[in-house]
Amino acid sequence: MFLLLALLIGVISGLRTMTAPAAVAWGAALGWFDLSQTPLAFMGYRWTPWIFTILAVTELVADQLPSTPSRKVPMQFGARIVSGALSGAAIGAASGLLFGGLIAGVIGAVIGTFGGAAARSRLAVSFGKDLPAALIEDAVAVIGAVLIVGAVA
Numbered sequence: 001m002f003l004l005l006a007l008l009i010g011v012i013s014g015l016r017t018m019t020a021p022a023a024v025a026w027g028a029a030l031g032w033f034d035l036s037q038t039p040l041a042f043m044g045y046r047w048t049p050w051i052f053t054i055l056a057v058t059e060l061v062a063d064q065l066p067s068t069p070s071r072k073v074p075m076q077f078g079a080r081i082v083s084g085a086l087s088g089a090a091i092g093a094a095s096g097l098l099f100g101g102l103i104a105g106v107i108g109a110v111i112g113t114f115g116g117a118a119a120r121s122r123l124a125v126s127f128g129k130d131l132p133a134a135l136i137e138d139a140v141a142v143i144g145a146v147l148i149v150g151a152v153a
Helices: 002-015 019-029 047-064 074-093 098-127 129-152
Strands: none
Touching: 002 019, 002 074, 002 098, 002 129, 019 047, 019 074, 019 129, 074 098, 074 129, 098 129
16 A cells, blocks of 8 residues: 555656655654654654745746756656655655655656656647646646645555
C-alpha cells in the first residue's frame, strides 16, 4: 500500500515539482505520519512545509508563463525526479520502506512527467489554448497530493 502511495506521490511530482514535497511536509508536520526517527525527519520540522508551500505556489504561478521551459528539459526533469524521490522516500519511510519509497517515487515522477505533458498537450488542443489545461493539471496535482498524503495517515 505504501509503495503504491509513494509511486502516486511521485506522479504528482511529475505534474508539479513542489506540490508533492509540500503536501508530504504538511502531513509530517501535522503528525499524520512519523518521520522523526528517519533521515527525512526535516520534512516534519516547523518551517519545512511553509518553505515547500511557498515554492509550490511560486511554481503554480510560473507554470502559467509562456517563458517557462518544458518539464522534459534536463533541469526541469531532474528536479521532478529529485522531488519524486524525496516525496516517495518520505511516504515509504513512514512504513519502514524508505529505499522502496524512493525508487517508487522516482518511477512515479517519470510517469507523471511524460504522462502529464501528454495529457496537458491533448487538453490544450481540445480547449484551443493552454491555460485551461494548465489549471486542470494544477487542480489534479493539488487535490491528488492531499488525497495521497491523507491516505498515508
